[in-house]
Ligand code: SAM
């Protein structure tokens with residue numbers, strides 16, 4: 001029996017265990033599908049967003065999170081779209097902080113593009129957030145504008161400064177993109193590590209239709225790793241954040257470098273998470289279509305019985321893993337929805 005199972009047995013509640021024996025203790029909550037950027041690998045330039053009337057209110061999102069915490073969720077990542085553009089979003093962080101104070105929850109984290117961080121960093125820290133991920137693929141302002149279509153690098157840099165000043169640990173996430181940032185990985189590594197930040201590279205995934213061909217963007221991280229090893233000593237370390245990244249220490253900088261490799265090295269066997277969208281749709285896997293509607297049971301009653309039942313039922317359908325393919329012969333994405341809908 002695992003520690004999670006023992007704790008729950010002691011409490012008389014069954015933890016969420018999927019058909020492959022994996023305990024689900026981590027949720028990613030996408031609080032909006034909207035964003036102030038249009039990253040070329042994430043969205044097309046013309047996106048149709050969900051009508052606002054379909055969205056869960058912040059109070060409903062809070063209730064949903066509380067139901068998961070009651071079922072053993074220990075970690076919540078708030079994501080999107082761009083989570084910090086949702087109006088009133090700090091209300092959700094403030095109310096989630098009660099679970100951190102009570103010890104029911106270990107961690108609340110955020111994934112953000114950084115555009116609103118200068119405004120919100122201190123408040124996030126005051127709400128008990130200790131670590132955040134900021135997505136930043138290049139340090140070149142023109143390239144940054146090209147890759148995000150609408151982003152301003154200087155503003156993101158101000159946001160990162162504000163986050164560090166507020167006491168937040170910042171991890172930088174960079175999607176490895178052929179022809180965009182593949183000549184500047186050492187620069188990113190040295191910049192991030194020079195500022196005391198971890199850096200994680202991510203392989204692009206075939207999620208949703210975009211204006212470009214994925215195959216032209218895709219860069220296997222196995223190749224990136226080999227080329228970095230010509231320049232640096234990469235020492236495997238046993239560091240885990242609960243996510244899918246595998247870390248090394250770069251001996252020359254002393255910093256941590258993570259690799260998220262959904263394409264070249266499937267990490268699904270250790271998957272501990274599920275994702276909830278801003279409309280209350282629960283996706284048991286980022287790369288599969290099966291989903292469960294949690295909004296209807298949430299709204300049907302003030303009691304959480306129906307909601308808890310729907311969550312438990314969905315977990316019995318959590319698939320073994322994703323089946324991502326990026327090649328010239330495979331034109332369609334693995335799933336139709338963009339990463340901004342399911343939440344990164
Ligand atoms: N807007 C926030 C941000 O950019 O950090 C949060 C949401 S975004 C969807 C979460 C993460 O997903 C970002 O690090 C982004 O780079 C990554 N991402 C988006 N589309 C992707 C794709 N098709 N393949 C791999 N990563 C992707």
Ligand code: SF4
Nearest residue numbers: 035037039042081113
């Ligand atoms: Fe927006 Fe994040 Fe998608 Fe970029 S990756 S378009 S910032 S949701």
